[in-house]
Amino acid sequence: MPSPEPGVGPAAAAALADWLSHAERLHVRSIDLSLDRMLELAGRLDIALRCPTIVVAGTNGKGSTCALLDAILRAAGYRCAMYTSPHLLRFNERARLGGLEVDDRSLVESLAAVESARGKVALTYFEFTTLAILHRFARLAPDVAVLEIGLGGRLDAVNLVDADCAVLTSVDLDHTELLGSTREQIGFEKAHIFRPGRPAICSDPLPPATVPAHAAAIGADFWLSGKDFSFAGDPLQWNYRGRRQRRGSLPLPALRGVNQLLNAAGVLAALESLDDRLTVSQQAVREGLLRVDLPARFQVLPGRPTVVLDVAHNPHAASVLARNLDRQGYFPTTHAVFAMLADKDRAGCVDALGARVDHWFVGPTTGPRGSTAADLARIVRERSQAGGRVPAIEAFASVADAYRAALEQAGPDDRIVVFGSFLTVSDVMRCRQ
Numbered sequence: 001m002p003s004p005e006p007g008v009g010p011a012a013a014a015a016l017a018d019w020l021s022h023a024e025r026l027h028v029r030s031i032d033l034s035l036d037r038m039l040e041l042a043g044r045l046d047i048a049l050r051c052p053t054i055v056v057a058g059t060n061g062k063g064s065t066c067a068l069l070d071a072i073l074r075a076a077g078y079r080c081a082m083y084t085s086p087h088l089l090r091f092n093e094r095a096r097l098g099g100l101e102v103d104d105r106s107l108v109e110s111l112a113a114v115e116s117a118r119g120k121v122a123l124t125y126f127e128f129t130t131l132a133i134l135h136r137f138a139r140l141a142p143d144v145a146v147l148e149i150g151l152g153g154r155l156d157a158v159n160l161v162d163a164d165c166a167v168l169t170s171v172d173l174d175h176t177e178l179l180g181s182t183r184e185q186i187g188f189e190k191a192h193i194f195r196p197g198r199p200a201i202c203s204d205p206l207p208p209a210t211v212p213a214h215a216a217a218i219g220a221d222f223w224l225s226g227k228d229f230s231f232a233g234d235p236l237q238w239n240y241r242g243r244r245q246r247r248g249s250l251p252l253p254a255l256r257g258v259n260q261l262l263n264a265a266g267v268l269a270a271l272e273s274l275d276d277r278l279t280v281s282q283q284a285v286r287e288g289l290l291r292v293d294l295p296a297r298f299q300v301l302p303g304r305p306t307v308v309l310d311v312a313h314n315p316h317a318a319s320v321l322a323r324n325l326d327r328q329g330y331f332p333t334t335h336a337v338f339a340m341l342a343d344k345d346r347a348g349c350v351d352a353l354g355a356r357v358d359h360w361f362v363g364p365t366t367g368p369r370g371s372t373a374a375d376l377a378r379i380v381r382e383r384s385q386a387g388g389r390v391p392a393i394e395a396f397a398s399v400a401d402a403y404r405a406a407l408e409q410a411g412p413d414d415r416i417v418v419f420g421s422f423l424t425v426s427d428v429m430r431c432r433q
Contacts, residue, residue: 009115016104019111020091023128030368032124033155033178038131042160044117047134049081049145052277053161054270057149057190058169060317061203061263063294064255065169068267069146072288074099076280081142083133083158085126085150088295088426095133097140102133110136126150130157144278152179154192164277165270166193166220167201169263171208172316177343183208194220199273201229203266223269231265240265242272247282253289256298258323264289296425298324301432304412306331309428310419313340315348321419322352331415335406337428338380339363339399340420342371349420350383357417359392361406363399365423373397399427 010018056065066084073080079098087093092101110132114123123131130150137145147163149156152175171187179186187208194200200220202211207224215222223229229242233252238261240247247268253260271280298321301307306328312321325334336357340346342365360380364373373395380393396402406416418428 009112012108012112014108016091016108016111019108020125020129022115023111023123023125026128027122027124030124031126031151031178032122033152035155035157035160037121037123038127038157038160041114041117041121041123041131042134045113045131045135047131047138047160049134049138049142049161051142051144052165052274053145053147053163054165054167054274055147055149055158055161055163055193056167056169057153057156057193058167058203059172059174059186059314060320061169061259062148064257064260064263064297065167065203065267066146066148067255067292067294068253068264068288069270070096070099071292072267072271072280072285073144073146073278075287075291076278076284078143078278081137081140081145083130083137083146084148086422088422089429091129094129095136097137097142102136102140106136107132110139127157134161149190149193151175152186153190155189159193163193163195163198165199165201165274166195167266167270168193168204168207168211169266170204170316171211172314173345174314174316184210187211188214191215194218194222196220199223199270201266201269201273203262203269205262221273223273225262225265225269229265229269229272231261233261238264240268242269245272245275247285251286251289254292255294256300256324257320258327259320295429296422305407305410305414305416307416308418309425310417311422311425312349312419313344313421315345315352318349318352318419321417322354322356325353325356325415325417328415331413332411333358333414335359335361335410335414335416337361337363337399337403337406337416337418337424338376338420339365339373339402339424339427340371340376341365341369341423342375343369344421346371346376346379347383350380351387353417353419354387355389357391359406359409360394361402362393362395363402363424363427364397365421373402399424400431403428403431
């Protein structure tokens with residue numbers, strides 16, 4: 001694959017933004033799933049995390065699981081490195097140590113190191129930046145690392161790490177053009193984060209058969225939700241039951257949403273599976289559950305009208321969003337600020353929200369995978385008519401314009417739901433700064 005010649009990157013001391021712009025130009029494709037390039041360069045860069053490492057994959061719930069792990073481990077006194085993607089407002093959100101973003105200078109040093117090592121190897125933006133963040137983590141020497149898979153599992157850049165524990169949060173249809181058109185195919189791809197003889201935690205209580213089959217084929221220590229670990233709760237507290245551990249009278253996670261106990265139970269199973277290397281007290285679990293913070297996952301903003309931010313961008317996540325909205329109570333009118341990438345199941349997400357939305361404010365998404373507002377408004381109209389609904393639908397030149405219009409039209413007791421992609425939510429967050 002052709003690539004810019006080595007040495008044409010920014011100066012070593014250039015700004016982080018310049019390095020990120022450079023990373024966007026190194027490959028003719030934005031996604032090129034392959035581990036060969038990553039493994040080769042990880043060797044050149046001496047990337048080795050010499051600490052317990054947990055890798056998290058899944059269609060939905062990855063971010064919540066990573067945030068819960070990080071919060072609990074930090075409450076237990078560990079210097080936890082956490083890598084997640086994508087970011088909302090700042091690239092540095094992707095790389096955190098001890099709850100703090102890694103600074104620009106450190107990231108630039110590692111980006112420059114990757115540029116120097118890659119030679120003529122073409123890397124995607126995600127591969128280039130993943131190598132840089134792992135390079136930085138290796139030099140920061142954390143006590144434990146939590147790493148989120150970007151896409152799939154088998155060929156994802158993060159899967160170069162030989163993790164001590166793998167967590168699979170859920171398996172559903174997304175990125176079907178890359179991972180397969182069925183849950184079985186997608187589950188097979190995601191299950192490749194598992195390692196022989198090591199804990200493989202599955203928070204999805206009904207995974208496709210390919211997940212336990214792959215775990216058995218490689219001899220992974222497979223933990224299944226509802227069998228090897230479980231949870232039970234009420235509106236005030238909940239209990240965890242694992243293979244050896246019991247944790248009772250736990251506070252509900254600070255993260256909102258109907259699936260957060262499912263995610264939290266998977267987190268406690270992962271920690272239980274590593275308890276010979278990571279000691280986590282009951283008090284640390286309680287503190288982590290209470291302090292965990294993750295923007296844009298059913299995030300309800302203060303003030304009136306009620307504004308909900310959610311990065312739901314596939315039908316499974318949109319269905320969870322719909323259930324969470326149902327639990328909020330009564331609102332005279334629900335307005336949706338909506339924008340999605342063209343390669344996502346836009347119709348499926350519209351169907352999932354369905355009759356809950358009275359007024360759609362539709363915006364565009366940019367880039368090669370972007371969708372025009374007019375095209376998305378057409379899909380909303382067609383799916384609404386098919387469902388026998390006649391909501392108001394307006395298209396705008398930008399998500400920011402759509403959000404401002406929703407604010408102008410919403411009454412103080414109404415609700416505005418912002419969803420469809422990380423890009424959609426980040427645009428609205430910038431509006432509010």
